[in-house]
Amino acid sequence: MKDNIYKKKQKTIKAFAFNEKIATVFSDMLNRSIPGYKTFNDLLANFNIFIQHNTNIYDLGCSLGASIFSITRNNNKKIKKIIAVDNSQEMLQKMKNNAQAKKLNIKYCHADIKDIKINNASIVMLNFVLQFIKTTDKNKILKNIYQGLKKDGVLIIAEKINYKNKMQQELLCKLHYEFKKNHGHYSATEIQQKEIALQQILYAETQKKLKKRLKKAGFKTSTTWFQGLNFIAIVAFG
Ligand SMILES: C[S@@+](CC[C@H](N)C(=O)[O-])C[C@H]1O[C@@H](n2cnc3c(N)ncnc32)[C@H](O)[C@@H]1O
Numbered sequence: 582m583k584d585n586i587y588k589k590k591q592k593t594i595k596a597f598a599f600n601e602k603i604a605t606v607f608s609d610m611l612n613r614s615i616p617g618y619k620t621f622n623d624l625l626a627n628f629n630i631f632i633q634h635n636t637n638i639y640d641l642g643c644s645l646g647a648s649i650f651s652i653t654r655n656n657n658k659k660i661k662k663i664i665a666v667d668n669s670q671e672m673l674q675k676m677k678n679n680a681q682a683k684k685l686n687i688k689y690c691h692a693d694i695k696d697i698k699i700n701n702a703s704i705v706m707l708n709f710v711l712q713f714i715k716t717t718d719k720n721k722i723l724k725n726i727y728q729g730l731k732k733d734g735v736l737i738i739a740e741k742i743n744y745k746n747k748m749q750q751e752l753l754c755k756l757h758y759e760f761k762k763n764h765g766h767y768s769a770t771e772i773q774q775k776e777i778a779l780q781q782i783l784y785a786e787t788q789k790k791l792k793k794r795l796k797k798a799g800f801k802t803s804t805t806w807f808q809g810l811n812f813i814a815i816v817a818f819g
Contacts, residue, residue, distance in 0.1 A: 584610040587767075587774040594774050596781035599644070599669035607645055607672070613765030614775075615709065616757065617809025621739060624807055625651040625706075628816070631735045632658050633703035639664045641694040641726075642710030646676040648737075652704065653685060666690040666697050694722060699729020708739040708814075712785045719784075723798035730819035736800065739807075739814040741785045753811040760810060788813060 584606035597603075603610070611618050629652055632638065640649045643665040653663070665687050667673050673689050680687055690697065695718055699705060705726045711719055726736050744750040761767045767775075788805070795803045795817045803817040 582606050582609060587771040590770055591774060594777045597778040599672055601671040604671040604675050614761055615812055616760050621807055621814055622647055622651045626654040628652060628737055629656045631704050632656055632660060633731060634658050635661050636703035636731055637662045637664060637701045639699055639702055639705040641666050641707045643667050643676060644672045646679050648706045648708050660686065661701065663687045664690060666692055666694055668693050699726055701731060702729050703731050703734045706737045711738060712741050713782055714784060716784050720794055720797060723794055727799040727819055734819045736817040738817065740791060741812050742788050743785045745787050757810050
């Protein structure tokens with residue numbers, strides 16, 4: 582369904598929330614707002630090489646399940662369980678509907694990713710989610726993921742990033758704006774109103790800071806494998 586949520590001028594703009602209204606249009610919203618979102622998911626499918634026989638895969642902040650559907654696209658190994666976590670019941674319900682025909686062994690967890698115990702995991706995915714987590718909770722979440730990974734397990738993490746340098750930050754923001762206008766066909770009002778809503782719940786950081794956090798959590802190395810403007814994807818090795 583087409584995203585028209587911020588089309589009409591609103592008197593006051595409330596903080597962005599992953600509710601029923603957003604969940605209904607979320608697929609369209611992501612494709613029109615995140616540069617390279619489709620390509621990111623196509624490339625993510627290749628990470629099935631990290632699936633280990635009889636282990637778990639976690640998708641933290643799964644929304645409609647795009648990451649799970651990608652990572653299992655070409656897989657022929659036995660997955661013990663796929664754990665799909667989101668604190669939005671509306672997102673989880675829509676994901677369940679999307680997954681019905683796919684015959685995947687998915688456990689749905691309506692929970693905060695802060696409270697999830699990770700175990701026997703060969704892959705954990707945290708795509709476009711850590712950016713919504715308060716700065717004070719980010720390290721704890723990454724450490725918890727690291728501790729639940731099996732030997733040779735990986736964390737795949739995608740994030741909106743900021744730049745410390747003012748010129749770079751302004752350039753990337755401008756290019757992202759143009760992307761939403763030209764590729765997403767959003768109006769200036771839609772872009773501005775959504776930005777105000779999102780800014781109230783976003784805690785984006787620099788790439789350097791994110792990699793520092795990964796190191797602190799215990800990850801041996803981390804490699805950036807995709808970037809679309811100010812959105813990056815990293816794989817971190819446990
Ligand atoms: C931008 S969406 C993620 C998109 C999805 N991973 C993908 O790649 O298509 C962010 C999701 O994270 C969920 N979320 C945000 N904070 C969360 C938290 N603390 N615990 C669990 N889920 C959370 C939201 O409900 C939302 O569905």
